[in-house]
Amino acid sequence: MINCKQATAMASQQLDRELSLRQRLSLKLHLLICRYCRNYRRQLRFLHRIAPRLQTFIEEHSDIHLPPQRKESIRKSLEEQE
Amino acid sequence: MTPSLSDPAQWPDLYGDVLYRHAFFRLRDEMLAEELVQETFLAALKSRQRFAGKSSEKTWLIGILKHKIVDHIRKAVREQPQKEVFQELDEIELDSFDGKGHWKFDVGRWSDPDNALEQHQFWSVLEACIARLPPRMASLFILREIDGLDSASICKELELSSTNNLWTLLSRMRMRLRQCLELQWFERGKHQENKT
Numbered sequence: 001m002i003n004c005k006q007a008t009a010m011a012s013q014q015l016d017r018e019l020s021l022r023q024r025l026s027l028k029l030h031l032l033i034c035r036y037c038r039n040y041r042r043q044l045r046f047l048h049r050i051a052p053r054l055q056t057f058i059e060e061h062s063d064i065h066l067p068p069q070r071k072e073s074i075r076k077s078l079e080e081q082e
Numbered sequence: 083m084t085p086s087l088s089d090p091a092q093w094p095d096l097y098g099d100v101l102y103r104h105a106f107f108r109l110r111d112e113m114l115a116e117e118l119v120q121e122t123f124l125a126a127l128k129s130r131q132r133f134a135g136k137s138s139e140k141t142w143l144i145g146i147l148k149h150k151i152v153d154h155i156r157k158a159v160r161e162q163p164q165k166e167v168f169q170e171l172d173e174i175e176l177d178s179f180d181g182k183g184h185w186k187f188d189v190g191r192w193s194d195p196d197n198a199l200e201q202h203q204f205w206s207v208l209e210a211c212i213a214r215l216p217p218r219m220a221s222l223f224i225l226r227e228i229d230g231l232d233s234a235s236i237c238k239e240l241e242l243s244s245t246n247n248l249w250t251l252l253s254r255m256r257m258r259l260r261q262c263l264e265l266q267w268f269e270r271g272k273h274q275e276n277k278t
Contacts, residue, residue, distance in 0.1 A: 004183055004185050012249070012253035013249050016252060035189075037189070042191075046195050048227060053205075054208055057206075061103050064099070066094070070116050071094035074119070075091055078093065078124070079090075081124065
């Protein structure tokens with residue numbers, strides 16, 4: 001019988017690879033009796049599912065800018081190289 | 083006909099901020115992010131002929147930047163001793179489980195997580211929680227969860243010898259992130275109104 005620590009590791013790995021049949025069964029059995037790990041797994045899956053959407057948020061961040069001096073110096077070197 | 087690109091002299095104004103935000107989020111280092119953005123533009127200028135026009139100019143530039151970032155992470159990860167890497171992250175397991183490997187605290191359900199997605203503040207909390215991860219490790223997390231690279235590609239790109247180690251690190255980072263989000267968002271929401 002696996003414990004919660006092992007179950008959480010498996011729940012995470014399930015997002016990265018296919019578990020063996022044996023591992024899948026032990027995880028399933030553990031989740032049947034452990035509400036905390038069920039919640040945990042649901043939350044990891046939620047994060048895994050939504051994380052790619054953070055990219056758009058990051059790109060649209062209005063308060064982070066490439067400093068103007070840097071923009072200027074890049075522009076100059078681009079013109080020189082052209 | 084070759085697909086047309088905008089005037090390179092305008093790139094810094096058009097794409098400088100987007101590229102910089104992208105790089106800074108992944109590297110947490112202003113100077114380095116600026117340098118990689120600069121290198122990206124210069125590399126793009128040199129390979130202008132190869133721009134196929136299949137993607138937008140922005141996507142093309144971000145693609146070049148991503149390669150530069152991965153090159154950097156590869157070096158950084160290699161320089162940091164593996165032992166240190168694991169130590170930095172195993173605290174979360176000590177905090178979460180007792181000697182028998184059982185939870186030390188209740189893991190409750192999150193109320194209405196999908197509603198959180200509509201709120202600007204939620205994404206900024208998520209970003210802040212990722213920023214709290216050890217920087218080099220956070221890059222691995224970002225490659226996997228945000229960029230969606232599979233673990234085999236990550237190991238190949240970063241020349242990591244063991245996929246097992248990567249899985250362990252990812253598991254610990256997810257655990258940390260879950261906890262941070264719970265404390266900073268879901269638990270907080272129970273006490274104060276967070277629906278705007």
